Amino acid sequence: MIELSISFLLTVIVVLLVMLFLFTIYLLLQHEREIRFAKTRDTYLQNYSQHWYNYLFNDGNFSMVLVPRGRAQVAAIEIIFSSYLKNITNEKVEHKIKEFSNHYLKKFYDKDLASKRWSIRMNALYRIADLQIDELLDTCQQFEKTKISEEEYFQLLKIYSIFRQELFIGKIKESSIHYSESEYRRLFVLLEDSVFIRLFEDFNSWTKNIQFAAIDTAAVKRHMQYIEKLKQLLTYEEPEIKIRALKGLYEIGVIDEIDPYVPFVASDMWEVRLMIAKIFKHVPLEYSYAYLEQLLEDDNWWVRSQAAKTIAENREGIAKLQQFMESSNDQYAIEMAQETVVRRQGIK
Amino acid sequence: MKVMIDYCMWFFGGIIMFYMLFVIVSYCAMFVIAMLDLRKRYKLDPSEYDDAHIDAFYSKPVSLLVPAYNEEVGVVDTVYSLLNLRYPQTEIIIINDGSTDTTLQTVIEHFRMKPVDKIIRTNIPTKEVKQIYESEIYKNCILVDKENGGKADALNVGINVSQYPYFCSIDGDSILDEKSLLRVMKPIILSDGEVIAAGGNIRIANGATMQLGSVTETHLPNNYLVIMQIIEYLRAFLMGRIALSKFNLVLIISGAFSVFSKEWAVKAGGYSTNIIGEDMELVVNIHRLIRKKKEKKRIEFVPDPVCWTEAPQTLGVLRNQRRRWHQGLFESLWKHKTMTFNPKYGLLGFIALPYFWLVECLGPIVELGGYIYIVVAFFLGKIYYEVAVILLLLFVIYGVIFSIASILFEAWTMNTYPRKKELLRMILLAFTEIFWYRPLTLLWRCEGLVRFMLRKSDWGNMKRVGIAEKEKSV
Numbered sequence: 001m002i003e004l005s006i007s008f009l010l011t012v013i014v015v016l017l018v019m020l021f022l023f024t025i026y027l028l029l030q031h032e033r034e035i036r037f038a039k040t041r042d043t044y045l046q047n048y049s050q051h052w053y054n055y056l057f058n059d060g061n062f063s064m065v066l067v068p069r070g071r072a073q074v075a076a077i078e079i080i081f082s083s084y085l086k087n088i089t090n091e092k093v094e095h096k097i098k099e100f101s102n103h104y105l106k107k108f109y110d111k112d113l114a115s116k117r118w119s120i121r122m123n124a125l126y127r128i129a130d131l132q133i134d135e136l137l138d139t140c141q142q143f144e145k146t147k148i149s150e151e152e153y154f155q156l157l158k159i160y161s162i163f164r165q166e167l168f169i170g171k172i173k174e175s176s177i178h179y180s181e182s183e184y185r186r187l188f189v190l191l192e193d194s195v196f197i198r199l200f201e202d203f204n205s206w207t208k209n210i211q212f213a214a215i216d217t218a219a220v221k222r223h224m225q226y227i228e229k230l231k232q233l234l235t236y237e238e239p240e241i242k243i244r245a246l247k248g249l250y251e252i253g254v255i256d257e258i259d260p261y262v263p264f265v266a267s268d269m270w271e272v273r274l275m276i277a278k279i280f281k282h283v284p285l286e287y288s289y290a291y292l293e294q295l296l297e298d299d300n301w302w303v304r305s306q307a308a309k310t311i312a313e314n315r316e317g318i319a320k321l322q323q324f325m326e327s328s329n330d331q332y333a334i335e336m337a338q339e340t341v342v343r344r345q346g347i348k
Numbered sequence: 349m350k351v352m353i354d355y356c357m358w359f360f361g362g363i364i365m366f367y368m369l370f371v372i373v374s375y376c377a378m379f380v381i382a383m384l385d386l387r388k389r390y391k392l393d394p395s396e397y398d399d400a401h402i403d404a405f406y407s408k409p410v411s412l413l414v415p416a417y418n419e420e421v422g423v424v425d426t427v428y429s430l431l432n433l434r435y436p437q438t439e440i441i442i443i444n445d446g447s448t449d450t451t452l453q454t455v456i457e458h459f460r461m462k463p464v465d466k467i468i469r470t471n472i473p474t475k476e477v478k479q480i481y482e483s484e485i486y487k488n489c490i491l492v493d494k495e496n497g498g499k500a501d502a503l504n505v506g507i508n509v510s511q512y513p514y515f516c517s518i519d520g521d522s523i524l525d526e527k528s529l530l531r532v533m534k535p536i537i538l539s540d541g542e543v544i545a546a547g548g549n550i551r552i553a554n555g556a557t558m559q560l561g562s563v564t565e566t567h568l569p570n571n572y573l574v575i576m577q578i579i580e581y582l583r584a585f586l587m588g589r590i591a592l593s594k595f596n597l598v599l600i601i602s603g604a605f606s607v608f609s610k611e612w613a614v615k616a617g618g619y620s621t622n623i624i625g626e627d628m629e630l631v632v633n634i635h636r637l638i639r640k641k642k643e644k645k646r647i648e649f650v651p652d653p654v655c656w657t658e659a660p661q662t663l664g665v666l667r668n669q670r671r672r673w674h675q676g677l678f679e680s681l682w683k684h685k686t687m688t689f690n691p692k693y694g695l696l697g698f699i700a701l702p703y704f705w706l707v708e709c710l711g712p713i714v715e716l717g718g719y720i721y722i723v724v725a726f727f728l729g730k731i732y733y734e735v736a737v738i739l740l741l742l743f744v745i746y747g748v749i750f751s752i753a754s755i756l757f758e759a760w761t762m763n764t765y766p767r768k769k770e771l772l773r774m775i776l777l778a779f780t781e782i783f784w785y786r787p788l789t790l791l792w793r794c795e796g797l798v799r800f801m802l803r804k805s806d807w808g809n810m811k812r813v814g815i816a817e818k819e820k821s822v
Contacts, residue, residue: 006734009741016749023756024775028768030760086399119392126396180540182406189405209540220405301469335467342465 040072045079052080056093067104074108081131094132101131110136113143118152125155134163150177161187165195172210184213185220193223200229212244219248227252231260239269246275255282265291270300277306285314293324297333304333308340318344357721357728361735364718368742371707375750378591379757385590386651386761394652397534398527404436407537410529410607411510412438413517415502417445420454422521422658425558427459429523431486432562435530439488441506442520446496451520460484461491472504472618480509499603500619500626507610507618516607517627521658523553523563524605528653532607535648543646544609545634547601548653549585552578556656563656568770573666575777576785577659583754585651593649597700599635601647603627605655612637612645623683625676632684639693667792674712674796681709682800712793718743719787747782 054060068074081097084090105127112124113136128136137159144156153175160168168187188196199206200214215233218226226248233245246264249255264276277295280288288310295307311317321337328334401407412430416423423442430440444452455461461481468477475497483489494505503517514536516529528548535543555569568575592598603626613619616633619626631647638645660666681704687693688701718739725732755774 006737006741009738009745013741013744013749016745020749020752020756024771027756027759027771031768082395117391118388119390123391123393126393130396180538182401182537182540185406186400216405301467339465339467 037072037075040070041076041079044068044073044076048076049080052077056084056096057090066100068108071108074105077105078127085130098132098134101127101133102135105131106133106135109133110139113139118149121148121152122155125152125159129155129159129162132162137163150179153177154179154183157187158190161190165191169195169199173205178207178209181209181213181216184210185217188213188217189220193221193225196221197225200226203229203233208240211241215241215244215248219244219251222252224252224254227254227256234260234264239272243269243271243275246272246279250275250279250282253282255279258283258287262291265294270298270303273298273300273303274306277303277310281310281313285311285316285320289320296324296337297328297330301336304336305340308336312340312344353728357725357732357735360717360721361725361732361739364714364721364739365735365742367706367711367714368718368739368746371711372742372746374703374707375587375746378587379750379753381594382586382590382651383757385594386757390761394527394531398434398530401530401534401537402434402436407436407530407533408514409437409439409512410435410533411506411512411515411610412440412529413503413506413510413515414440414442414520415445415499415506415517416442416447416451416455416520417496417499417502418447418449418451419520420447420449420451423451423455424458426518426520426522427455427489429562430518431489432526433524433529434526435533437512438529439490439510439512440486441490441492441509443492443494443502443506443509445494445498445502452491452493455491456481459486459489459491461489466509468505468508471508471614474501474504474508477505477509498621500621500623503626504618504621507613510610513610514607515610515613516605517603518655519604519657522604523558523656525654525656526562528605528655529607532605532650532653535646535650536607536609539646541609542644543648544612544638545601545607545631545647547589547598547606547647547649548655549649549651550581550602550604551654551656552581552659553656554659554661558656568767568773571661572777573663573785574659574661575774576781577666579751579755579774579778579781580785580789582758583751586754586757587750589649590651592700592703593647595695595699596646596648597696598647598649599631599696599700599704600625600628601631601649602655604657605653608634623676623679624672625680628677628680629683632680632687635693635696636684636687639696663788667788667795670789670792671796671799674709674793675800677704678709678797678800681705709797712790713797716787716790716794719790743782743786747786748779751778751781 048066051060051063051066055062055066066077068077081101084093085097109124109127112120115121115124125140127133128140140156140159144153148156154177157168157171157175160171168191172187188199191199196214196217200218203211203214206214215230218230230245230248230252233241236242236245246261255261261276261279264272267273267276273295277292280292285292292307292311295303296311298304298307308321311321314320318341321341325334325337325341328337412433414423414426414430419426427440427442430438442455444455461483463479464482466480468480475495478493478495481491481493483491490509492505492509494502506517507515514533516532518524532546532548535546552569552574553563554571554574555567556563557565557567568578589598606627608630612634613630616630616637618630620629620633623629634647660669681688681701684701687697688705690697693701722736722739725736752775755771755778759771
């Protein structure tokens with residue numbers, strides 16, 4: 001039996017070694033292929049980057065030499081396009097890139113979408129969105145009917161949010177897949193204001209993650225039109241909605257009346273009090289000081305710290321804090337005020 | 349007498365063989381899981397995610413903690429590598445743990461640090477903080493000077509000083525890739541906080557070209573000892589971390605580069621100061637807390653993010669490191685022994701902990717026993733030759749085959765060492781592993797076990813070695 005085991009183990013080792021040897025050969029060949037690919041890509045970049053620049057920015061003539069022949073040249077064009085799209089906002093350039101991609105790159109990504117490999121399909125979906133290849137939209141909808149992963153579906157949603165926003169809203173309504181807040185934000189940011197407002201109006205019908213992402217997106221869009229809606233959210237029971245709405249209002253930075261915020265100075269939740277201390281940055285100190293003084297003596301360290309910072313940022317803030325230090329009996333509040341004063345004076 | 353020897357030889361031969369088969373099967377399973385996971389991502393363009401999340405709107409701010417004890421040589425480069433990070437919102441907190449060299453002065457002068465008055469919230473009790481400084485050049489860079497209390501204490505001070513909801517611990521002489529933080533935060537961001545800690549992949553920097561805190565080129569070093577460690581790191585990464593992470597069973601994420609939710613780390617009591625493996629200890633404590641609170645939280649290992657670190661170049665330093673790692677591992681496992689096979693801890697108690705006990709912790713004894721068995725068998729005569737040969741062949745599969753497979757697979761998916769010559773050199777060296785490197789590390793790890801046993805009673809008085817000695821676990 002042992003003899004059998006030795007021979008068995010030897011066979012296993014030999015088989016494994018042979019497999020590893022073949023794998024090594026494959027890797028070395030693959031390596032050669034990759035070097036050739038990189039060389040073709042780099043040659044294209046070297047030869048045609050200037051042509052591309054002239055065509056995109058200087059209204060130079062389009063030449064057929066720019067049309068890619070093979071994958072390596074497509075990769076080179078992707079590098080050129082992506083560097084312009086990421087670093088420059090220019091509608092004319094974006095339009096030319098879109099036109100070219102729809103005309104000459106479409107067939108490559110169409111083929112990639114049918115690939116067995118998940119990563120290739122994902123890359124194709126990335127490019128369709130980045131290069132705005134709207135002619136592949138029907139293919140994408142067909143692709144959606146096949147068995148796809150959650151990541152692929154997310155990319156499809158992103159494509160819809162760029163090209164067909166109505167369809168996008170319908171899709172997230174019917175979708176059973178739940179994405180993270182950060183992912184929803186990535187989708188909502190791309191929406192036109194008119195579509196986003198409708199999504200926001202429908203607030204109560206969305207899941208938590210979509211609600212949170214919608215509030216945060218409204219904050220980042222910084223439109224005055226969202227202020228009223230965010231104020232309405234302050235009446236919600238859910239603390240997280242309240243805190244985020246306050247954060248959104250702080251980000252937008254326009255506080256037209258102080259009254260809706262005053263009751264929150266005495267909120268049970270320190271996060272809410274912290275946000276109020278922040279919001280008062282956008283209110284003249286003469287109206288907010290009484291509340292900020294109260295927050296300076298708060299039990300919570302973060303609230304005290306923020307209240308001191310908010311006061312200090314005002315022109316008369318340092319004097320107010322010094323006055324406070326002399327009159328207050330709250331040692332923690334005094335220390336916080338002192339640290340803020342010293343820091344502020346240090347900055348000056 | 350002969351019957352006794354016979355009995356012993358068959359008994360031990362059987363145990364060692366059974367153990368080896370068990371380990372080989374476990375490694376195979378973990379290798380396949382890692383392979384499927386990495387293979388899926390092969391050729392996926394990662395820049396899409398990076399570019400989308402470089403905006404603060406999609407990410408969460410992170411405090412970067414750099415504990416430094418006598419790191420005058422490496423600390424400046426580490427801070428530069430952190431300043432180079434592509435991440436929207438960070439603060440860098442360098443904690444000088446009572447260094448006896450010029451670490452403090454070097455940092456003060458290099459980054460123009462000015463003393464500031466700052467109130468620190470004591471979430472975790474620590475040794476006294478002497479002074480806090482802020483950089484005049486980089487507004488998000490803080491230096492904390494404190495009394496010496498060891499790496500764990502320094503990290504706890506960093507947690508207290510930090511103002512962001514996540515913190516990332518980085519060793520004072522490690523270098524991060526510019527996108528590493530963005531990518532290690534990916535599972536945290538995408539899970540909406542369900543992932544509360546994530547560890548990155550550690551690579552060996554010896555032989556790499558560095559410029560102002562960035563690794564610009566990777567070369568395989570000439571030192572064989574270092575190359576063997578590179579292979580060992582690759583294997584540990586492919587046959588352990590990725591598979592364990594898939595099932596939320598990660599017990600070690602390297603202290604050299606890991607991100608934690610501050611809230612959870614504080615709730616778990618921060619880093620333990622009376623234990624060697626403080627990184628493992630924190631992870632296990634958080635796991636305990638998750639189970640206790642019955643919350644759906646995860647700890648993940650992220651294969652891609654890379655932290656570069658320098659590996660020991662001499663046998664003496666390597667011996668110290670390995671002895672210490674193993675002592676730390678045993679200590680942590682011993683401390684949490686009640687979790688093993690405890691139904692309260694689910695798969696953690698039934699798979700992860702037994703695996704760590706059997707393969708990582710007690711494995712060296714059995715393996716070393718295997719080596720001794722082979723030598724003894726050849727002296728005892730013919731009848732044991734066959735068992736010895738079988739053991740030797742199992743060692744070949746376990747040592748050589750797995751190492752080569754890891755090297756090739758890494759080259760296939762990540763290609764850190766892209767030159768053909770380097771790949772072949774690593775493969776050739778992997779053939780020699782079972783004859784010198786493996787027995788040596790086994791011996792040192794067993795030494796760690798013995799040290800744990802001997803010093804068990806006076807553990808609390810153990811003299812601290814400081815943080816200059818790396819606390820990474822392979």
